[in-house]
Amino acid sequence: MSDEIPLAPLPDKPATKYSTPQAPETPPRRGFFSGAASIAIGALIGVVPTAAGLATLFDPLRRKGSGAKLLRVASLDTLPTSGEPRAFPILADYVDAWNRLPNQPIGTVYLRRLPGTDKVEAFNATCPHAGCMVSFKPERNQFQCPCHTSAFEADGSRVMPCVSPRDLDGLKCEVRKEEGQPVVYVAFENFYSGMHEKKAKA
Numbered sequence: 001m002s003d004e005i006p007l008a009p010l011p012d013k014p015a016t017k018y019s020t021p022q023a024p025e026t027p028p029r030r031g032f033f034s035g036a037a038s039i040a041i042g043a044l045i046g047v048v049p050t051a052a053g054l055a056t057l058f059d060p061l062r063r064k065g066s067g068a069k070l071l072r073v074a075s076l077d078t079l080p081t082s083g084e085p086r087a088f089p090i091l092a093d094y095v096d097a098w099n100r101l102p103n104q105p106i107g108t109v110y111l112r113r114l115p116g117t118d119k120v121e122a123f124n125a126t127c128p129h130a131g132c133m134v135s136f137k138p139e140r141n142q143f144q145c146p147c148h149t150s151a152f153e154a155d156g157s158r159v160m161p162c163v164s165p166r167d168l169d170g171l172k173c174e175v176r177k178e179e180g181q182p183v184v185y186v187a188f189e190n191f192y193s194g195m196h197e198k199k200a201k202a
């Protein structure tokens with residue numbers, strides 16, 4: 001048995017004198033910026049339609065949210081001096097997300113001139129019980145609801161017993177002089193029915 005140690009095989013090529021370990025490759029800067037731009041554009045594509053949709057959804061609400069404006073309803077001279085209420089339609093521009101329709105009927109008010117004065121009371125003609133339209137019956141000097149027999153005095157107070165949880169809904173109104181003629185303006189609002197609290201709809 002020989003004691004010689006076997007030699008390791010020689011490499012095929014000589015080692016390069018100055019060879020150094022390769023540094024790990026870094027991603028090119030252009031790739032980084034184009035990736036960031038793609039993310040930003042993607043986010044914009046998502047955000048713009050969402051914002052536009054929300055603006056469209058809430059636009060009518062924003063316009064309605066300005067509060068009840070005083071609307072020109074009738075000449076004071078058309079109201080009986082006896083205190084008998086008279087019904088008038090309320091006309092206003094109807095606005096939703098896509099349409100603007102001028103002078104649309106949006107409700108009915110009863111105006112009552114207090115006897116012997118130029119003062120006026122206004123009531124929403126919608127019954128606070130479940131939303132039917134009341135009508136004034138001169139022969140009884142009362143408002144009556146055709147749906148569930150609620151009745152109201154000429155001043156809007158309930159005739160007991162009454163299923164309506166509250167009196168007729170009074171509305172803010174004022175008389176303005178226009179070219180010397182008194183004109184009645186009403187801040188028209190609708191209210192939730194079926195509750196004791198008088199709560200305006202948005």
Ligand code: FES
Binds near residue numbers: 127129131145149164
């Ligand atoms: S809606 Fe008027 S009494 Fe019911």
